[in-house]
Structure formats: structure tokens, C-alpha cells
Amino acid sequence: FECALVNWFVPVGEAPDPDTGMWVVELERERGVPTLAIIPVDSIARVAHLIGVYGTAALP
Template sequence: YRERIRSNPNWHGYARRDTVLVDVGAPVMNGIVVGRVLLWFSFSFADKTFECALVNWLVPVGDGPDPDTGMWVVERERQRGVPALAIIPVDSIARAAHLIGVYGTAALPEDFHFSDSLDAFDTYFLNPYPDHHMHEFLA
């Protein structure tokens, strides 16, 4: 099984910053946290190359999945009002994640573009159903 995770400032004319599940040993969500990949980079130190990602964390809202949907709800972690960022090793990424904006009762504007989806909402559902692998991973 292979996935392609992108972080590109100009992917077919629009920014694309995919989300991932990162194994951090957290006490909820089976030890994982969601991160949005802002940048891929590597550096060398002491004759060793370190492959890394700069991520914006999205943390669980509550201690369990939403009772109506069975999906975890996540929101951007903020520190003093600023999105929390971290540099992580690429090998801590377990797999790609699929988020769905929590829409509320308001309708989206007709000119809403899909590339704005991960910036437009305050909270997101972590979708366990995009494929069999994700469903098994989150079970």
C-alpha cells in the first residue's frame, strides 16, 4: 500500500497542503495527532541526512469520537493565538489523513474553492472511511 502526501505552494494553480496522522504517543486517538504538512525538507548533520516535515498540529476536541458521527473532531492547536508548528521526522508519519470541515448550519458560498477547505473551518472531522486501510488504522 502506497500513498502520496503533498505539500506544494502551487499544485495545478492552487496551494495543496495535505494532512497526515503522526504517531506521537498521545493519550487519545490511539496515540496519533493530525498534522498539516506545510513544508518537506532535509538536512545533513554528522554525515547523516534527516528527512523532516514542518506541520501545523490539529488536536482532538474532547476525549472521544463525536457520538453522532463516530468520527474524531480536531481543531488547530494554537499557542497564544498563533497556530502551533513543529518539525517532525518523516518516519513518524503513519499515513495520510482525510479531514471534513464541520459546516454547522451556514451554507458555503457558491464560489467556495476546494483549495480553501483546510483554512475555512474552525473544526474538522477526521474521516475514518476514505478507504479500508484508514478504517482499520483508526479502529
């Protein structure tokens, strides 16, 4: 049984970030605990690679 451990994320705000055009997301939490699921690999429609935020200064 091929499966994947998934961390679920939810969007922050109602629109993509105006500077990057990308959605900002955060971990979905239930009672303060991150929401995880084990799902069959064949149910994955699309994957995403998330870019972390490192500091508050703008990059040149």
C-alpha cells in the same frame, strides 16, 4: 533531508461525535498561534485527512 511541515491538532470533547463516530479536532494553539513543527518524514507513523465543516445544516 526529507521533512514535513505539520499542523498539530487536539481533540474537542471527551468522545467521538455521536452522529459520525469521528473525533472532532481543532488546531492546537500556543498563545493564540497555531502550533507547527518541521519533522523528519521517517518519523511519521500515520497520516490523517481532515474533513471540514461547512455550515450547520445536516446533510441528507
